Amino acid sequence: MKRKNIHIKFLCRQLPLLLLLLPLGSCFDPSEQLKPDTPQGNFEALWEIIDTRYCYLDYKGIDWDGVKAVYQPRVDTISANNYRGLFDLFAQMLDTLQDGHVNLYSDFDVSRCRGWFENYPANYSSSILYSDRYLGQDYKMAGGLYYERIADDKVGYIRYNSFSDAFSSNNIAYALMYCADCPGLILDVRDNGGGSLEYARKLAATFFAEKTTVGYMQHKTGNGHNDFSEMVPMEIDTAMMPHRWLRPVIVLCNRQSYSATNFFVNAMRYAPYAFVVGGITGGGGGMPQSYELPNGWLIRLSSVPMYDREKKHIENGIEPDYAINMTQESMAEGKDDIIEFAVELIEKLTQQPETK
Amino acid sequence: MKKNRLILSVCLFAAFCPLRAETPRVLATENDLAVKFGGMWMSDEYLSALPYSGLSLHLQNEWWSYFKPERTDFSYVDRLEITGALLYNPAYSNRITAFGVNGSWGAYYNYRPVGGLTILGGMLVEIDWLGKYMSRSVNKPYSMDFATNLHLSGGVSYDIKRPKTAYRIRYMIRTPFAGCMFVPEMGGSYYEMLFSLKNTVHASFFTNKAGLRHELTFDMRFKTTTWRLGIEHEYLQYHANNLRFSREQVSLVAGCIFNTYTFGGRRKPDNIQTVW
Numbered sequence: 243m244k245r246k247n248i249h250i251k252f253l254c255r256q257l258p259l260l261l262l263l264l265p266l267g268s269c270f271d272p273s274e275q276l277k278p279d280t281p282q283g284n285f286e287a288l289w290e291i292i293d294t295r296y297c298y299l300d301y302k303g304i305d306w307d308g309v310k311a312v313y314q315p316r317v318d319t320i321s322a323n324n325y326r327g328l329f330d331l332f333a334q335m336l337d338t339l340q341d342g343h344v345n346l347y348s349d350f351d352v353s354r355c356r357g358w359f360e361n362y363p364a365n366y367s368s369s370i371l372y373s374d375r376y377l378g379q380d381y382k383m384a385g386g387l388y389y390e391r392i393a394d395d396k397v398g399y400i401r402y403n404s405f406s407d408a409f410s411s412n413n414i415a416y417a418l419m420y421c422a423d424c425p426g427l428i429l430d431v432r433d434n435g436g437g438s439l440e441y442a443r444k445l446a447a448t449f450f451a452e453k454t455t456v457g458y459m460q461h462k463t464g465n466g467h468n469d470f471s472e473m474v475p476m477e478i479d480t481a482m483m484p485h486r487w488l489r490p491v492i493v494l495c496n497r498q499s500y501s502a503t504n505f506f507v508n509a510m511r512y513a514p515y516a517f518v519v520g521g522i523t524g525g526g527g528g529m530p531q532s533y534e535l536p537n538g539w540l541i542r543l544s545s546v547p548m549y550d551r552e553k554k555h556i557e558n559g560i561e562p563d564y565a566i567n568m569t570q571e572s573m574a575e576g577k578d579d580i581i582e583f584a585v586e587l588i589e590k591l592t593q594q595p596e597t598k
Numbered sequence: 599m600k601k602n603r604l605i606l607s608v609c610l611f612a613a614f615c616p617l618r619a620e621t622p623r624v625l626a627t628e629n630d631l632a633v634k635f636g637g638m639w640m641s642d643e644y645l646s647a648l649p650y651s652g653l654s655l656h657l658q659n660e661w662w663s664y665f666k667p668e669r670t671d672f673s674y675v676d677r678l679e680i681t682g683a684l685l686y687n688p689a690y691s692n693r694i695t696a697f698g699v700n701g702s703w704g705a706y707y708n709y710r711p712v713g714g715l716t717i718l719g720g721m722l723v724e725i726d727w728l729g730k731y732m733s734r735s736v737n738k739p740y741s742m743d744f745a746t747n748l749h750l751s752g753g754v755s756y757d758i759k760r761p762k763t764a765y766r767i768r769y770m771i772r773t774p775f776a777g778c779m780f781v782p783e784m785g786g787s788y789y790e791m792l793f794s795l796k797n798t799v800h801a802s803f804f805t806n807k808a809g810l811r812h813e814l815t816f817d818m819r820f821k822t823t824t825w826r827l828g829i830e831h832e833y834l835q836y837h838a839n840n841l842r843f844s845r846e847q848v849s850l851v852a853g854c855i856f857n858t859y860t861f862g863g864r865r866k867p868d869n870i871q872t873v874w
Contacts, residue, residue, distance in 0.1 A: 276649065279688070287647065295785060349691070462785030463797070464840050471783065471797075474790060529787065532736040534646045538689025542736050545785050 279536040281328050285317045288332055288346075288541060291533045294465040297547045298341065298528060298557060309338055329353070329539075339543075341557075342500055343530040347540040358497075358524060363567045365496035365521045366432040370578050377401060382420065385409030386441075389417040391424060393585045398424040402445070405437030405502040414448055415485045426490035426588030428581065429510075432520060436501025439529070443476075446506055447483040449491050449513040454478050456509040457556070458549040459529070473553065478509055490591040491516045492584040495562060500524035507560045508550050517587065518562040520580045527556035623667035624859050628873040630660040632853030634830060638683045640694065643841040644741045644782050645732045650694050652685035654847055667871040670708065673718075677702045681728065691734075698728030698743070704751055714757040722749040722772055728845075737787050743843065745779035745802065745836075757874065764819040766874055771812040774834075777802045781838040800838045807836035817855060817874070824855040 277283040277290075289310050293299070299306050313335045320327045329346065333353035336344050346353040371377055377399065381390040386407025389400045398421025421427055429445075446456070458473035480486070493510045495503070495518060504523045510516045528544025535541065550556050564587070568579045634656035641649045658679040665672045681698040704722030711717065728743040751772035758765040779802045782791065791798060800806070815828030828851035835844040855874075861867045 276647070291647070297785070459790065461783060461787065461790060463783050471786070474794060530736050531738050531785065531787070532734070534648050534687060534692060536648065536688070538687060538691030540692070540734060546737075546787060546790070 277536050281317045281320050281322060282314075284328065284535045284537050284539070285314060285332070287535050288335075289314075291535075291541055292336075292339070292543060293467075295462060295531070295533060295545055296339065296344075296543045297460075297462060297470075297545055298339070298555075300467045301547075301555060301557070302340070304338065309335060325537075326350070332539075336541075341528070341544055342524060342526050343528055343542065343544045345542045347542065348538075359500075362497035363521055364498075365566075365568050365580060366498070367568070367573060367578065368433075370573060370576055371401070371430075371581075373576055375576055376578060376581060382417070384413035384417050387413055387417050389420060391421060392428075392581070396424060397585050397588050398427040399430065399581075400427065401430045402434055404434055405439075405441045405506070407437070407441075409441065409445075411444075411483050411485065414445070414483060418448070418485055418487055425592040426492065427487060428492050428494060428584045428588070430494040430581075431499050431503050431506060432494050432496040432580070433498045434500075434503040435498060436503050436526060439502050439505060442502045442506040442509065443478055444482050446478050446509040446513065447480050448485060448487050449510065449516055450478050450480050451486070451488055451514055453480055454512055456512045456551055457505070458551075458553055459546055460549075461546045470547070473549065476505075476548070478512075489515055490588050492587055493518045494520045494580050494584060495523050495560070496521045496580075497524045497559070501526035501530075504556060504560060505548060508556050511560065511563075512551060517564065517591075518560065519564045519566055519584050519587065520562050521565065521567060522561050523559040525557050525559040527558075623869045623871045624861050624867045625663060625667045626857040626859040626870050626872040628660075628662040628855060628857055630658075630662065630826065630853060630855050632656075632658045632660075632826060632828075632851050634658060634849035634851050636830075636847060636849030638685060638696075638845065638847040640683075640685055640696070640730075640845045642694075642730060642741050642843050644784065644843075645694065645730065645735060645738065646687065646692070648687045648692075650685035650687055652683060652694075654681060654683035654696075654849065656681045656849060658853075662873045664871060664873065665705075670871070671710075672705065673708055673873060674703070674705045675722075677704070677722075693733055695731045695733070696728055698726070700724065700726045700728075702749075704749070706751070706753075714759070716755045716757075718751075718753040718755070718770070720751055722751045723747075724749060724774075724777075741782065742780065743845070745777055745807075747774040747777035747802070747807075749773060750775050762821075766817040766819075767815070768817070769812065769814050771810065773804075773811075774802065774807055774809045775804060777807070779807065779836060779838070781836075781841060781843070783839045784841050797839065802836060806838060807834075809834035809836075813851065815851060826851065826853040826855055828852075 277287040293306055329348055332346055337355050341355055342358050344355055376392050377390050381388050386409045387400050387402055392399045400417055455475045455477050457476045459476055460470040460473055463469050463471050495507050504526050507523050527548045529546035530542045531545035532540050532542045566580050566583045572579045638654040639651045656679055661676040664670055679700040683696040685694040702722045702724035704720055706718040706720035709717045724747045726745050730741045732739050749772040753770035755768035779800055780798055781800055782798055811832040813828055813830035815826050817826045830849045830851055833846045857872050
């Protein structure tokens with residue numbers, strides 16, 4: 243009985259101490275760094291994310307403090323319930339960045355910058371492309387690649403709609419084998435809005451004879467506008483693809499060839515037998531990343547700048563080797579000027595081989 | 599000559615007889631198998647500036663034993679924990695799915711000032727990995743906590759023995775002291791990290807990594823089984839590359855405890871040295 247009392251006394255003395263120790267570490271306040279979920283709080287969060295994470299503020303010469311001075315007072319005119327008004331105001335502010343990689347995502351809308359491709363020739367018509375003159379309706383499909391022989395079976399043609407569409411090395415191999423008798427190949431990435439950088443590197447590797455550095459990339463290392471890491475080389479490694487096409491290849495592009503497609507076109511400029519034909523690409527040289535606002539909206543922005551082999555920005559697009567625009571007259575006749583030029587170029591290159 | 603041999607034989611027999619009579623004790627390993635369920639709060643500035651919170655489930659096993667059967671003042675523990683968690687941002691518009699494995703090994707000095715009371719002090723070496731996947735993140739959907747840590751650890755346990763049963767109350771606490779951790783650069787993508795891990799591996803010390811993990815458990819021994827109930831709290835915060843990371847969790851602990859040991863022959867030995 244006496245022993246039992248000793249136990250009880252000991253416990254009574256020690257338990258409060260133990261219970262006091264348990265919440266000792268509860269010093270974490272998850273909201274201490276968080277802006278409040280109010281119109282001003284969300285504005286502050288958005289402005290700060292762009293200020294610290296967007297990679298082209300200085301390159302584009304954007305006065306981001308000035309943008310804040312213009313837009314922040316307007317936030318106070320928006321009531322807490324007017325989420326559409328707030329979204330539209332944020333979208334207007336983001337439009338000053340003029341970047342197709344900048345989008346604000348909410349459950350009810352997605353903002354996007356305007357003008358970066360609307361003010362350029364379309365240079366692409368799917369109805370003409372899929373007419374019997376070119377791809378027709380009986381084209382072959384290998385993964386995300388659509389292919390056919392065109393121009394009386396003299397030229398191979400591969401259409402790639404999106405770098406988000408998967409393909410394998412076997413898909414490439416079968417497409418190339420189908421075009422094996424053709425002296426040249428057209429690779430059409432017009433209106434290809436991008437996708438995976440890995441697919442871009444894999445596809446480009448088919449047209450290189452050896453491992454080649456085609457550009458560089460950096461990433462933000464701090465909150466300053468110019469806090470970047472060292473440039474990391476971006477290489478096209480021929481080991482990625484077992485099959486080669488070391489004959490003329492004409493890459494078709496237009497202003498809507500964007501993001502990963504922009505990188506692909508940049509890489510193909512350094513392929514030994516490749517020529518770029520069409521219009522200037524859309525750019526999108528900054529690999530996008532996303533961040534969140536306190537109200538749950540998602541902001542996507544260019545975060546990782548990419549450069550060409552000469553260490554110049556590719557954000558504003560790649561100029562083609564041959565700038566060709568589609569004319570209304572040709573389109574009325576069902577002709578695609580860019581494909582027609584590419585076919586002629588292949589014929590010319592076949593007669594007078596030319597490499598870079 | 600014969601006489602000398604006889605004396606020598608008697609002496610050797612006398613010397614080895616006590617050793618033969620005392621068979622060595624069998625050392626048991628205490629297995630603490632537990633399921634932990636509770637809330638988790640997480641902040642990962644690489645993925646998002648927002649704090650995430652949700653539910654977590656852990657499976658944990660600890661193996662406690664002494665280094666030697668005759669030295670009950672030094673014990674060691676092996677620990678393996680598997681964690682799964684689903685966490686949401688405050689607006690419930692995005693989710694982080696986390697899965698992790700944590701393994702550690704530690705050694706403790708056991709000080710017993712009065713009957714039933716044991717004070718433990720020691721160190722733990724730990725490998726901690728927690729992979730995080732954010733479904734809606736563009737180009738950086740993955741992040742991970744990956745670190746090796748040396749922890750300072752201690753505890754108090756108190757045993758209450760009754761004729762037909764026994765109880766144990768134990769409080770264990772540990773804090774990371776030094777180690778090595780992986781932290782991505784704020785704008786770096788894992789695409790780049792495939793080619794270069796530059797500036798992603800950092801030394802950690804209590805100046806840039808602070809944490810506390812403590813648990814209070816109550817063990818009840820019945821006829822053939824021992825059951826555990828408890829509560830555990832963990833807080834961890836670290837920073838590098840201009841990024842802050844933190845996670846906190848509170849879990850209810852339920853488990854069972856059993857001893858395992860190996861022995862030769864068919865009869866169960868009667869001199870087993872258990873931790874509890």
